[in-house]
Amino acid sequence: MADGIVEIAGLSKAYTQGHEQILVLEELDFRISKGEFVSIVGPSGSGKSTFLNIVGLLDDVYSGEIRLFGRKLEDLDEAEKAALRLKNVGFVFQFDSLLPEFTVLENIEMPARVLGSGDPARGLELLRRFGLEAIARKFPMEVSGGEKQRAALLRALRNDPALLIADEPTGNLDRHNSAVVLEDLRRAAGLGAAVLMVTHNEELARRADRTLRMAGGRLEAAD
Ligand SMILES: Nc1ncnc2c1ncn2[C@@H]1O[C@H](COP(=O)(O)OP(=O)(O)O)[C@@H](O)[C@H]1O
Ligand SMILES: [Mg+2]
Numbered sequence: 001m002a003d004g005i006v007e008i009a010g011l012s013k014a015y016t017q018g019h020e021q022i023l024v025l026e027e028l029d030f031r032i033s034k035g036e037f038v039s040i041v042g043p044s045g046s047g048k049s050t051f052l053n054i055v056g057l058l059d060d061v062y063s064g065e066i067r068l069f070g071r072k073l074e075d076l077d078e079a080e081k082a083a084l085r086l087k088n089v090g091f092v093f094q095f096d097s098l099l100p101e102f103t104v105l106e107n108i109e110m111p112a113r114v115l116g117s118g119d120p121a122r123g124l125e126l127l128r129r130f131g132l133e134a135i136a137r138k139f140p141m142e143v144s145g146g147e148k149q150r151a152a153l154l155r156a157l158r159n160d161p162a163l164l165i166a167d168e169p170t171g172n173l174d175r176h177n178s179a180v181v182l183e184d185l186r187r188a189a190g191l192g193a194a195v196l197m198v199t200h201n202e203e204l205a206r207r208a209d210r211t212l213r214m215a216g217g218r219l220e221a222a223d
Helices: 048-055 078-088 104-114 119-128 147-156 175-190
Strands: 003-019 022-034 037-041 063-068 089-093 163-167 192-200 208-213 220-221
Touching: 003 048, 003 192, 022 048, 022 220, 037 175, 048 163, 048 192, 063 220, 078 089, 089 147, 089 192, 104 119, 104 147, 119 147, 147 163, 147 175, 163 175, 175 192
Parallel strands: 037 192, 037 208, 089 163, 163 192
Antiparallel strands: 003 022, 003 063, 208 220
């Protein structure tokens, strides 16, 4: 299986609305490797978030075959999937929220503490590596929107996830901060994570290693 972090074959997903079945993903194939940065573009409502939620183990109602970190999801029970998600998947969303009553560093430490491996020195090291040590002891209300989103990204990276999922991570940011967050995502891939990002911004999307377009329920190469 080598470096395949996510391997998907024939993924289909339908939502039921009233009496109707709406097919959102249809026989979709996908693959991402260790250290690869893949972006996904596509119109609103085309199924991008639906796809990310399935890949990130937040939704298990689908048909098709998914291998995550070499393991077939169909073979795992709920507890195994929850453990896999906690240890191996990091998420960043458009409106990410840090807990306001904790410092940036404490927020970043949170996922590690959940696993019983909290260590502020490691959180600080992460902040340093991304050039953010100056905000370690500030509270969320004391930092800028861009810094908040970057801190949320570091929180997602804290447990060294093999897979980082970012759903419109720059959707709420200005041009400059969007570019900075994109560089952070590139750096995360450089450190070994497979990074999967959805964005509306075609210019940012093209800075990934590979860009895919969601269309007709499938992912195709974007030119
Ligand atoms: N929980 C849900 N129940 C019913 N339909 C949904 C649900 N979530 C999303 N959809 C529908 O599925 C389609 C894809 O949604 P989504 O994956 O959020 O698209 P995107 O992220 O590309 O904007 C849309 O038509 C949306 O209305
Ligand atoms: Mg979406």
